[in-house]
Amino acid sequence: MKKLQEIGEFAFIERIQGFFPSFQSNVLVGIGDDCAVVEGREGHPLLLTCDSQVEGVHFLSSLTPPRRVGRRLVAVNLSDIAAMGGRPVHALLSCVWRGDVEDEWALEFVKGVQEESRRYAVNMVGGNLSQTSHSMVFDLTVVGEIDGSPRLLRRYAVPGHVVMVTGTLGDAAAGLAVLKRWGQEGKERYPRLVERYWSPVPRLEVGQILASVEREFALIDISDGFSQDLGHILDQSGVGVEIDLAALPLSVELKNFCQENGCDPLSFALEGGEDYELIFTAPEEDSYWLCHRIEEKTGVHVQVVGRVTSEHVRKVQQGRKKRKFLPAGWRHFAGGEKKGEWK
Amino acid sequence: MKKLQEIGEFAFIERIQGFFPSFQSNVLVGIGDDCAVVEGREGHPLLLTCDSQVEGVHFLSSLTPPRRVGRRLVAVNLSDIAAMGGRPVHALLSCVWRGDVEDEWALEFVKGVQEESRRYAVNMVGGNLSQTSHSMVFDLTVVGEIDGSPRLLRRYAVPGHVVMVTGTLGDAAAGLAVLKRWGQEGKERYPRLVERYWSPVPRLEVGQILASVEREFALIDISDGFSQDLGHILDQSGVGVEIDLAALPLSVELKNFCQENGCDPLSFALEGGEDYELIFTAPEEDSYWLCHRIEEKTGVHVQVVGRVTSEHVRKVQQGRKKRKFLPAGWRHFAGGEKKGEWK
Numbered sequence A, B: 001m002k003k004l005q006e007i008g009e010f011a012f013i014e015r016i017q018g019f020f021p022s023f024q025s026n027v028l029v030g031i032g033d034d035c036a037v038v039e040g041r042e043g044h045p046l047l048l049t050c051d052s053q054v055e056g057v058h059f060l061s062s063l064t065p066p067r068r069v070g071r072r073l074v075a076v077n078l079s080d081i082a083a084m085g086g087r088p089v090h091a092l093l094s095c096v097w098r099g100d101v102e103d104e105w106a107l108e109f110v111k112g113v114q115e116e117s118r119r120y121a122v123n124m125v126g127g128n129l130s131q132t133s134h135s136m137v138f139d140l141t142v143v144g145e146i147d148g149s150p151r152l153l154r155r156y157a158v159p160g161h162v163v164m165v166t167g168t169l170g171d172a173a174a175g176l177a178v179l180k181r182w183g184q185e186g187k188e189r190y191p192r193l194v195e196r197y198w199s200p201v202p203r204l205e206v207g208q209i210l211a212s213v214e215r216e217f218a219l220i221d222i223s224d225g226f227s228q229d230l231g232h233i234l235d236q237s238g239v240g241v242e243i244d245l246a247a248l249p250l251s252v253e254l255k256n257f258c259q260e261n262g263c264d265p266l267s268f269a270l271e272g273g274e275d276y277e278l279i280f281t282a283p284e285e286d287s288y289w290l291c292h293r294i295e296e297k298t299g300v301h302v303q304v305v306g307r308v309t310s311e312h313v314r315k316v317q318q319g320r321k322k323r324k325f326l327p328a329g330w331r332h333f334a335g336g337e338k339k340g341e342w343k
Helices: A009-017 A066-082 A103-119 A171-189 A191-198 A204-212 A226-237 A252-261 A265-271 A284-298 B009-017 B066-082 B103-119 B171-189 B191-198 B204-212 B226-237 B252-261 B265-271 B284-298
Strands: A027-029 A036-041 A044-054 A087-098 A123-132 A137-145 A162-166 A219-221 A240-244 A278-282 A302-309 A314-318 A321-324 B027-029 B036-041 B044-054 B087-098 B123-132 B137-145 B162-166 B219-221 B240-244 B278-282 B302-309 B314-318 B321-324
Touching (some): A009 B103, A009 B123, A044 A066, A044 B087, A044 B123, A044 B137, A066 A087, A066 A137, A066 A219, A087 A103, A087 A204, A087 B036, A087 B044, A087 B137, A103 B009, A123 B009, A123 B036, A123 B044, A137 B044, A137 B087, A162 A284, A171 A191, A171 A265, A191 A252, A204 A278, A204 A284, A219 A226, A226 A265, A226 A278, A226 A314, A252 A265, A278 A284, A284 A302, B044 B066, B066 B103, B066 B191, B066 B204, B066 B219, B087 B103, B087 B204, B103 B123, B162 B284, B171 B191, B171 B252, B171 B265, B204 B278, B204 B284, B226 B240, B226 B265, B226 B278, B252 B265, B278 B284, B284 B302
Parallel strands (some): A240 A314, B240 B314
Antiparallel strands (some): A027 A036, A036 A044, A036 B036, A044 A137, A087 A137, A162 A278, A162 A302, A240 A302, A314 A321, B027 B036, B044 B137, B162 B278, B240 B302, B314 B321
16 A cells, blocks of 8 residues: 555546546546536536645745735636636635634635635635634635637647747746745845745736637646646647757846855746746747737737657757756655756 | 634624625626526526535544545535535546545545446546645535526525425434444444435435426525524525424434433434435425425425524424524534534
């Protein structure tokens, strides 16, 4: 008999995935993408997704104010809706509180949930409260909608297409490192990094623009880290990739932080999680106008960072050198963060 | 500043309910009933509900085998669908595991979820796995459907109507008492009581029969205890009730258990939770054929146990005596089970 932490998150998911075939023909996309897609209103399939914030794992009460924990819970779920090109519509909130939590903390948390759901006009239609004597767990389920059939799935990467990414990478992980080192005072030193960790912005508009193109693109959001989440696209599409390290979008703040504290910005960018940016692939000839349209409509910068290959190998290019890499990032039941192994 | 356990579950819910108005007209029933009801396929509104099982609160690993924990998680959620007269269609499973839980335990739990969702043809379309170092938390969201508009709401109780209840009351709470006293060996002594606690049966068919009548009835399922859950109907309808204690349906097993161990079956029936039977109200003239139709089609006994009154007072009748009572049952953040107070 093994313990779950010896088996690892993804191996366990693989093992139980086959347990759950669909009983009805109204499931368009089941387990394995950012959201499930099921039959909804005529021409508007429903998106279903859930994600949790666990005290001591996703947040520490000492490092993240309760209002930010609430906002974060909503934002990370909306990011999954963004990764399907959808619109969020309804949500259910399940809270498992420690009985000894102060009402002030609990109310601030709920206000954070309120703020973020109002920002995106999401109806909080129900939920559940329970108690625990240990770590608090907050779970949100979001129901969204898309127009027409689902076209932005992890399995749609095609050799020759380019890999693009929104915003900048590694900021949230650096923000967490700042908080761990200096506590909440770290916000004075590196405000933008901490802000990026505390309040991720779901790229809903970007996803919706990609969905409106009415073509099949591979798309995923970055929760566990660029290299690991890109890995899901590659695995499900049966393809490889070459990433140009020099092209990875790094913020000025991340570079300053790394210079001042002697660390490697690429490690944060490749393996740091919780950026909630989008990775997507598209034909090279479409990349220019896609980037342009997204930047023009949303103000979000999009960067081409590599190319999908038919060889099932992941390589990074640094200057003239190419090296293989393994996907790395956050894994539950694996001792937490794992650094990438360079071969 | 107060702690959440000093405020209590229902007071806290009341306090935050107003935080979440709906932003869109497609919410038919929001926070406050067994499920939310939102616009769905033409003529088929969607039901949305979630409920959790928390280790140490809803189950103890030493008293309930993992497969029963999994089955229970599904059943208690389907009971909320039953209480709206709906059909369950899809579900999302969110698991927060202790990293040191054995794979055998985890797999047995997932098999329980599989068994129970297959039994009711529910598609498990997605979910989420996280880790914790403390109590495990399992959360299920179920999406269901009804035909036509929602007619089985807590607020539809009308003075003069009779109060009916399915099955027998108090068995599950007695089953838990058996397990607490004798451990899992208790199953040999009182198999039916333990079975009722381990594997509640969602009364989906009963709910669907009531929905098919196309009239407005008040309906709720019993999760926290008969008197407390009935209280939600009374509060939301602004009515009172008179319950005939002699009419409360008690199983032979519960009576035997109480006789052999010197306890009061009425206390289990009124305040013991987790029976997952249905309480509903209907005009007296419909009660006979409704009971008959339900029993004929489902084999579930239905009992008239009292009458809705216009006075906002809750009374029980025992022989010729009438007394007031306060709703009591399980409350989170209130030191657990509270016995009813008799005035």
